[in-house]
Amino acid sequence: MNAMSPWWASAGFWRKTAVLVTALSFIVLIVLTLDSMAQMTAGGERVPAYSVINKRITYVEDAAKGHKVPAIGDDAPLFGKAVSEEDAEALVSLGKKTVQAKNCMNCHTLLGNGAYFAPDLTKAWLDPSWGNEAARESLMLAFLLDPPGNARTFGSGRKMPNLGITDEEAHGVIAFLKWMSSIDTNGFPNNFMPMQQGE
Ligand code: HEC
Numbered sequence: 001m002n003a004m005s006p007w008w009a010s011a012g013f014w015r016k017t018a019v020l021v022t023a024l025s026f027i028v029l030i031v032l033t034l035d036s037m038a039q040m041t042a043g044g045e046r047v048p049a050y051s052v053i054n055k056r057i058t059y060v061e062d063a064a065k066g067h068k069v070p071a072i073g074d075d076a077p078l079f080g081k082a083v084s085e086e087d088a089e090a091l092v093s094l095g096k097k098t099v100q101a102k103n104c105m106n107c108h109t110l111l112g113n114g115a116y117f118a119p120d121l122t123k124a125w126l127d128p129s130w131g132n133e134a135a136r137e138s139l140m141l142a143f144l145l146d147p148p149g150n151a152r153t154f155g156s157g158r159k160m161p162n163l164g165i166t167d168e169e170a171h172g173v174i175a176f177l178k179w180m181s182s183i184d185t186n187g188f189p190n191n192f193m194p195m196q197q198g199e
Contacts, residue, residue, distance in 0.1 A: 042089075042179075045184075046183065046184045047183050047184075048072060048179070048182045048183070049085060049088075050085060050088035050089040050091075050092045050179055051083070051084070051085045051088040052072055052088075052178075052179055052182045053077075053078045053083070053088050053091070053092065053175050053178050053179055054075060054076070054077045054078070054082045054083065054088070055072045055073060055074065055075060055076055055182075056072075056073035056074055056075070056076035056133075057070055057071070057072060057073070057076075057125065057126070057178065057181055057182045058070070058071045058073060058126075058194065058197045059071070059123065059126050059181075059192070059194040059197070065186075065187070066187075067186070067187025068187060068192070068194070069184050069187075070181060070182045070183065070184060072182060076133075078091075078137065078171075078174065078175055078178060079137055079171065088175070088179075091171065091172050091175040091176075092172070092175050092176050092179045093172075094168070094169065094171075094172030094175075094176075095169075095171075095172035095173040095174070095175050095176025095177070096172075096176050097172075098165060098169040098172055098173050098176075099173060099176060102163045102165065104121065107160070108120065108121045109121065109122070110122060110180070111180070111183075111185065111188070112188060112189075117158065118158065118160065119154075120189045121177060121180070122180060122181070122183075122185060122188065122189060123180075123181050123189065123192050123194070124177050124181070125174075125177045125178045125180070125181035126181050126192075126194040126195060127194075127195065128193065128194065128195040128196070129152055129154070130195060131195070132195065132196060133195070133197075133198075136195075137174065140170075140174050140177070141167075141170055141171070141174065144165050144170040144173055144174070145165060145167065145170055146162060147159065147160035147161065147162055147163070148160070148161065148162055
C-alpha cells in the first residue's frame, strides 16, 4: 500500500470485511433455520400436532389477515376412534409415505408442490365435493380404494386411476389429508371455499 491510497483500498480492510460478512451471514442463517424448523414442526402454532385428527377442523375467515385460516374445534375423531398422539403420528406418517410411494404429486399438488393435472390436495379434507361432514369419511375411503368407480371428474373428464391402495393405507391417507387441512398455509390455495360447515 502506498501513502496515497485511502484506508478502504487496502487488502487488509477487505479481508476483514469478507470475514465479518461471512460470519454474520452464517449467524443469520442459523437463526433463520431454527425459526423455520419451529414453524414447520408439528405441534407448533402453524402446524398442529398430529392428534388434531381427533378434532373437528373448519376453515374460517380471519378479517385481520384477510384470508381464511383453519380452526380446531370440538372432538370429532377420525372414523369415530380417538387415537393417542403416537398413534396419530403413525397414521399420518403411513398416509404421507403412501402419498410418496404412489407419487400422488405426479398429478396433484400438496402444499403447492406437484403437478397440475388434478386438484390441489392441501385442503381436500374441506372440499365441498364430499357433500357434508357426515358423509365425507366414507366417501373418501370409497374413492381412494376405487377412484374410477367413484369418479366425480368435475366436468373435466379426467379420472384418477386405481393405485392399489390398501384399506389401511387409505385410512392413513385420510388422516394425512385431515392433518394437512389444519395447517395454516397463509390462505393457500387462494380463494378456496370450504364445504358447508354449520355451527
Ligand atoms: C394419474 C393422476 C393421478 C394420480 C397419480 C393421483 N390422482 Fe387423485 N385425482 C386425479 C384426478 C384426475 C382427480 C379428479 C377426478 C375425480 O375426483 O374423480 C383426482 C381426485 C382426487 C381426490 C379428490 C379431490 C377433491 O378435493 O375432491 C383425492 C382426495 C385424491 N385424488 C387423492 C389422491 C391421492 C391420495 C393420490 C396418491 C395416493 C392420488 N390422488 C393420485 C388424478 C390422480
